[in-house]
Amino acid sequence: MSVEVDESAIAGVDLDVLDEIQRRVLWLAVRIVDAANRERRTGDGIKVGGHQASSASLVTAMTALWFAYLRAEDRVSVKPHASPVFHAIKYLLGDLDRSYLTTLRARGGLQSYPSRTKDPDDVDFSTGSVGLGAAAPLFAAAVRRYVDAHWGGDRPRPPRFVALLGDAELDEGNVWEAIADPATQGLGNVMWLVDFNRQSLDRVVPGVRIAQWRGQFEAAGWHVVEVKYGRRLREAPASVRGWIDLMSNEQYQALFGLTGPKLREVFLDGAPAEVGEAVAGLPDDELARLVQDLGGHDLVAMLEAYAQCDAVTDRPSVVFAYTVKGHGLPIAGNPRNHSALLTAEQIATLRDGMGLSGDWDRFDPATPAGILCNQRREALRRPPASVALDVTVPTATGLRTTRPVSTQDSFGKILVDLSRDERLAPYLVTTAPDVATSTNLAGFINRMGVFAPAEQRAWSPDPLLRWTEGPQGQHIELGISEMNLFLLLGQLGLSGDLHGRPLLPVGTVYDPFVCRGLDAFIYGVYSGARFVVAGTPSGVSLAPEGGAHQSSITASIGLELPNVTYVEPAFATALDWLLCDALGRIAAGPGETPTAVPAEEGAYYFRLTTRPLDQTPFEEARARLGDAVLRRQVLAGAYPLRESDVAGPSVTLAATGAVLPEVLAAARELEEEGVAANVVDVTSPDRLYSAWRRTLRQGVRTATTPSQAGALRAAFPNRTPIVTVHDAASHAMAWLGSALGVPCVPLGVDDFGQSGSIPELYELHDLLPGSIVNAALAALSL
Numbered sequence: 001m002s003v004e005v006d007e008s009a010i011a012g013v014d015l016d017v018l019d020e021i022q023r024r025v026l027w028l029a030v031r032i033v034d035a036a037n038r039e040r041r042t043g044d045g046i047k048v049g050g051h052q053a054s055s056a057s058l059v060t061a062m063t064a065l066w067f068a069y070l071r072a073e074d075r076v077s078v079k080p081h082a083s084p085v086f087h088a089i090k091y092l093l094g095d096l097d098r099s100y101l102t103t104l105r106a107r108g109g110l111q112s113y114p115s116r117t118k119d120p121d122d123v124d125f126s127t128g129s130v131g132l133g134a135a136a137p138l139f140a141a142a143v144r145r146y147v148d149a150h151w152g153g154d155r156p157r158p159p160r161f162v163a164l165l166g167d168a169e170l171d172e173g174n175v176w177e178a179i180a181d182p183a184t185q186g187l188g189n190v191m192w193l194v195d196f197n198r199q200s201l202d203r204v205v206p207g208v209r210i211a212q213w214r215g216q217f218e219a220a221g222w223h224v225v226e227v228k229y230g231r232r233l234r235e236a237p238a239s240v241r242g243w244i245d246l247m248s249n250e251q252y253q254a255l256f257g258l259t260g261p262k263l264r265e266v267f268l269d270g271a272p273a274e275v276g277e278a279v280a281g282l283p284d285d286e287l288a289r290l291v292q293d294l295g296g297h298d299l300v301a302m303l304e305a306y307a308q309c310d311a312v313t314d315r316p317s318v319v320f321a322y323t324v325k326g327h328g329l330p331i332a333g334n335p336r337n338h339s340a341l342l343t344a345e346q347i348a349t350l351r352d353g354m355g356l357s358g359d360w361d362r363f364d365p366a367t368p369a370g371i372l373c374n375q376r377r378e379a380l381r382r383p384p385a386s387v388a389l390d391v392t393v394p395t396a397t398g399l400r401t402t403r404p405v406s407t408q409d410s411f412g413k414i415l416v417d418l419s420r421d422e423r424l425a426p427y428l429v430t431t432a433p434d435v436a437t438s439t440n441l442a443g444f445i446n447r448m449g450v451f452a453p454a455e456q457r458a459w460s461p462d463p464l465l466r467w468t469e470g471p472q473g474q475h476i477e478l479g480i481s482e483m484n485l486f487l488l489l490g491q492l493g494l495s496g497d498l499h500g501r502p503l504l505p506v507g508t509v510y511d512p513f514v515c516r517g518l519d520a521f522i523y524g525v526y527s528g529a530r531f532v533v534a535g536t537p538s539g540v541s542l543a544p545e546g547g548a549h550q551s552s553i554t555a556s557i558g559l560e561l562p563n564v565t566y567v568e569p570a571f572a573t574a575l576d577w578l579l580c581d582a583l584g585r586i587a588a589g590p591g592e593t594p595t596a597v598p599a600e601e602g603a604y605y606f607r608l609t610t611r612p613l614d615q616t617p618f619e620e621a622r623a624r625l626g627d628a629v630l631r632r633q634v635l636a637g638a639y640p641l642r643e644s645d646v647a648g649p650s651v652t653l654a655a656t657g658a659v660l661p662e663v664l665a666a667a668r669e670l671e672e673e674g675v676a677a678n679v680v681d682v683t684s685p686d687r688l689y690s691a692w693r694r695t696l697r698q699g700v701r702t703a704t705t706p707s708q709a710g711a712l713r714a715a716f717p718n719r720t721p722i723v724t725v726h727d728a729a730s731h732a733m734a735w736l737g738s739a740l741g742v743p744c745v746p747l748g749v750d751d752f753g754q755s756g757s758i759p760e761l762y763e764l765h766d767l768l769p770g771s772i773v774n775a776a777l778a779a780l781s782l
Contacts, residue, residue, distance in 0.1 A: 009307035010300055013068050017368045018299050021092065022063035024363070026328050027354050028088035028101070029055040034347050036104040048105050049112075053326035053337040054081035057197045057296070058164060061321055062089060064302040065162065067372060072380050073159035075140060075498060077125035077133045079166050079195060080113035090121040091362070093377040098360055116494075117528045122382075124498070125163075126527040129519055131172030132487065134192060136523075137161035138178055138316065139484075139491040140498055141187045142476075146451055147501045149471040150426065157313075163192045167320075170194070170213055174520065177481040179220045179316070183488065186221075186453060188313035191306070196296065197323045198249045210320060223317040227305045230298035232290050237278040243271045244291065255291055256324055256333025260284045267291055296321030297328075387496040388589030389504070391423050395584070395631075399576045404612035407657075408536045410572040411608055412440030414579055415506065419447050424504075427587070429492060431476040432508045433485045437465060439508035439536050441475065449473030482517030485509055486533075490524025493531035493603065496589075504532075504583050511535030511607060512551040525563035525602045530586045532579070536608035538568075539727030540753050540761045541658050547753040555607060555656075555728035559686050563602030566686040568657040571618035574634045574683050579606065581635055609658040609727070611758065617641055617664060618681075637687035638715035642667055642679035650676040650720040651776045654736055656685060659725050659767055666772035677776065680715050685733055688712065692739045709739075716740055721779035723747065725772060743782035745775040 033050030040048060058079060065076065066089050078086045087110050090096040100120055103109025111119050113128035125140070127133030141161040148158060169175065178184060196210070214224050233241055244252060254266055264287055268276050279287055295301040302321065309317035326332035329350070331340050342350070351359070363370035397417035399410060419425045428448070430441055437445075442465050449468045456469035478484050489507045496502030514521065514535045524531070540550045558566025565582070569575040582604035590601055621641050622630055633639035638654070642664060651670065655663040660681060667677035682688060691709035699706030716722075721743045724733035730748030737744025749765045762768050766775070 006304045006307055009303040013303065014368065014372070015299055017372055018063060018067055020369050021067055021363075021372065022059050022299070023328075023354060024092065024369070025063055025085060025088045026056060026059045027350065027356065028091060028360075029059065029084035030329065030342065030350065031347070031359055032084045032087060032101055032104050032110070034342060035102045036106070037341055038344065038347075039102070040106065049339060050084065050104060050341070051081035051339060052084075052329065052342060053331055053334075053340060054079070054166070054195075055084045056327045056329050056332070057323040057325050058082045058195050059085055059327070060297045060299055061164065061193055061195070061302050061323075062086070064299055064306070066093070066380070067376050068303060069306050070162075070380060071159070072382050075124040075137060075159060075161050077127055077137045077163040077165075078114045078123075079164045079169075080127045080130070080133065081166065082164060082195075083110070083112070083114050083127075086114060086123075087119075087121065092373050093380070094362075094373070095377065096121045101360055115526075117526065126523065129523050130166075130169050131174045132520055132523045134163045134165040134169055134175055135178035135487055136491060136527075137163045138184050138187065138190055138192075139487045140494070141190045141316075142183050142488065143491045143495055143503075144189075144499050145187065145453060146429070146476065147495060147499045147503075149451070149453065151501055158189045160189050160191060160310075161187075163190075165192060165194055167194050167196045167198065170209075174483040174487075176216065176220075177479075177483055178487065179217065179222065181479045181481060181484050183476055183478050183484070184316070186314060187316050190316035191309045192316070192318040194318060194320045195323055196320045197325045198253070213320070217318050221315050223309065223312040223315050225305050225308050225317060225319045226322075227295035227298075227301050227319060228322045229295050230293035230301055232293040236290060239272065239274045239278050240290070243275045250335075253324065253333040253335065255288075256326070259288060263288055263291075292324070294322040294324060294327075296323035383500075385497045386500050387502055389427055389502050389587040391427065391587060393418075393424060393504075393580055393584035393587050394421070396573075396576045396580050399572055401572055401615055404614045405572050406610050406612045407569060407572070407575050407606075407608040408440050408534075408610050409612075410575050411534055411536070411579070411606065412443050414576050415441070416443040416447060418580075418583070419444055425474075427502070427504045428506065429474050429476065429503050430506045430508070431478060431485060431488055431492070433478045433482055434480045435508060435510055436475060436477060439510070439534065441508055445475045448475060450475045450477055482509055482513045483520045486517040486520035486524050489531045489533060489603075490520065490527060490529040493524065493529030493586075494527065497528075502587070502589070504586055507531065507533045509533065509535055510549065511538035511554050512549050514551070514554045514557065514605075518557065521564075521603075522561065525561065528563075528590070528601070530590070530602060532582050532586070532604045532606065534606040534608050536606075537610040538607045539609065539658065540749060540765070541609035541611040541727060541758065543753075543756055543758045543761045546755040550749070550753040552729045552749040552753075555685065555726065555732040558605040558607065559689060559732055561605075564605050564686075565600050565602070565684065566605045566607065567684040568607040569634070569683045570613055570655075570657050570660045570681055571615055573615075573618060573622070574681075575606070575608075577631050577634050578683065582606075607657065607728075611658045613658065613661060617660070621681075633711070633714055634683050635687075636711040636714070637684040637691065638680050638682045638711060640678060640715060640717075641681040642677075644671060644676040644678050646671045646674065646676040648674040648676050649780055650678065650718060651780055652678045652680060652716060652718070652720050652722045653725060653772065653776065654680040654682055654716075654722055654733065655725040656682045656733065657727055659727050659762075662762060662767055662769050663725050663772060665769040666776065669769055669773050670776055673773075675776065675780070678718070678720070682715075682733065688715075689735065689739075692735075712739060721745075721776075721782060723772060723775045723779050725767065727767070743779050745779045745782075747772065747775055
């Protein structure tokens with residue numbers, strides 16, 4: 001039978017040149033890993049590692065993408081273990097200096113897995129945490145749809161967002177959360193390419209799950225393409241293909257490690273008689289080429305698949321490209337080849353087979369391959385990204401209140417006030433995983449609307465919440481998936497880099513469930529995304545909900561997670577200053593700072609509560625210190641909320657967030673007993689800790705005595721014993737004793753909670769005034 005070839009898919013493509021390029025890409029990818037392991041002396045005896053087999057399986061698919069398919073505006077997420085292939089392609093395109101080819105997994109060199117922030121070449125999406133790199137382009141496409149709806153697309157067809165992923169990544173639950181979310185539906189410019197090699201890290205996967213996965217993708221509204229056979233097998237008798245379809249994965253994979261009569265024997269083991277008859281006239285070497293001819297290693301088959309995806313514009317596409325790990329290498333199909341390395345002899349044989357005179361040669365610019373590389377380099381060149389907004393975020397909205405108010409309630413009001421700024425408002429975008437109204441985004445939604453690609457009719461009008469959906473809405477509602485929240489926030493926070501339109505993204509989530517989305521949170525900030533997320537309510541402040549809805553370790557996450565600034569203000573005006581400061585930093589772009597606080601990269605995590613607090617103590621501090629001094633100290637991380645004038649032994653009560661009423665009450669009790677109790681409101685344990693660490697690091701690196709950080713000196717002018725009080729794990733602020741060089745008694749939530757009132761639960765966790773008084777006396781005794 002003859003094979004129908006989609007001529008439009010290969011129009012203008014010189015397949016011989018493309019084949020020459022893919023062979024060079026394979027060699028470079030293998031040699032990059034080889035050089036890192038056989039030629040580099042690390043001095044610690046630990047294997048450098050790398051993935052020659054996992055790289056080889058995607059060489060054809062990636063060569064076809066970069067040298068015949070992609071446009072400059074398209075964005076690609078590369079399977080973690082195929083990073084050597086990506087770097088090889090970038091080198092051939094002239095986008096990577098030759099000096100980097102021997103630096104895989106070395107300090108300052110090519111990263112183990114593609115990294116937006118640490119690799120020297122232009123990486124679109126960081127990968128490495130399995131499943132997240134696959135989902136990132138899906139949410140990037142959702143952001144592009146939002147950007148185009150608000151500012152207009154500049155091309156007839158939007159950029160394509162491509163994800164290259166291993167089939168084992170489909171075991172990750174976040175993949176299925178992502179494709180099922182309403183916010184990702186209808187994205188016809190998304191293509192996932194699954195490296196369907198049927199191997200995981202440890203084994204050949206026993207069963208083929210393609211039918212299950214096809215059904216799941218189709219049920220989520222995706223277009224599915226299977227690229228199973230190359231041209232030889234497509235032209236072979238149907239009985240041969242039918243037998244391959246019936247074979248177990250293990251039997252089929254075994255064929256790649258065999259040659260000659262033994263390969264024929266294993267192939268025909270258990271086969272119907274007509275299969276043997278169909279291949280009887282084929283020489284052994286031709287039989288090997290036939291049965292090993294998978295579609296994922298056929299340039300024409302892959303280009304045809306890409307064209308099929310382009311033709312479907314109303315939904316995302318997924319391509320299952322049948323491949324074998326280690327294709328083109330002597331370790332092809334070996335069940336244990338995942339991290340196997342070719343020997344020196346195998347490398348030499350491969351080099352000879354490629355006809356190479358030098359290991360790191362690019363193509364001669366005058367040859368057809370060299371000409372194509374130069375053409376593609378120019379075709380894929382991108383203009384510089386726009387990462388800063390030409391707008392000014394106010395230093396405060398001027399929120400004032402005379403009644404007790406919670407930080408969660410204040411947060412919603414501040415966003416509404418910011419949305420009244422005509423220049424700033426267009427860039428604000430909020431999102432939440434089905435908790436928008438319960439986290440106080442309702443006011444913003446009423447003003448700005450909910451985003452939908454097309455106008456939606458509201459069938460049940462609500463007088464309190466105008467849930468108006470349309471293309472100009474500025475709130476993106478998600479299903480109940482915290483992973484999706486942080487994946488979307490991450491891509492919204494990279495909108496300037498990826499789409500040329502920076503945004504001011506704000507997300508909300510129930511604070512206990514920050515942990516559910518933590519992997520995606522880490523992924524977003526590792527990738528350099530800049531956004532605000534509010535975890536609310538936090539701690540035990542939503543006391544009646546019980547232990548399952550109470551968070552204790554999230555403060556530690558915020559404190560310890562790189563590229564995240566964690567803040568936990570207690571009072572409305574402090575929150576106003578901190579939130580406007582965070583948005584101002586995001587608007588200014590990376591490396592810029594609109595205040596005296598050092599430049600910060602990444603996200604801002606606000607830990608808020610539903611507990612209304614009397615604002616009088618803050619206003620008293622404001623009158624005592626003045627706005628300029630108080631604001632500077634609030635932004636730096638701490639300020640003296642109450643200064644005692646009692647003559648007697650001194651103690652400092654340092655607290656964060658909702659526990660301040662109990663702390664102030666304890667201070668008054670201590671004064672009645674003749675103890676001078678100063679109260680410090682720690683608005684950002686993170687900034688305070690970072691200031692301390694900067695001085696220590698400077699001392700360590702210069703072999704000098706560390707100075708005390710200015711923020712600590714201003715908030716803690718007297719070195720007295722200290723009690724730290726926090727509606728979170730007690731250790732999150734226990735370091736203050738070391739920072740100040742004084743005895744410290746930390747109080748916090750170190751057990752799983754239960755239902756009850758706030759006073760009942762504060763009693764359970766030693767957070768009532770009486771316990772704080774006893775802790776202060778204990779600190780004094782130390």
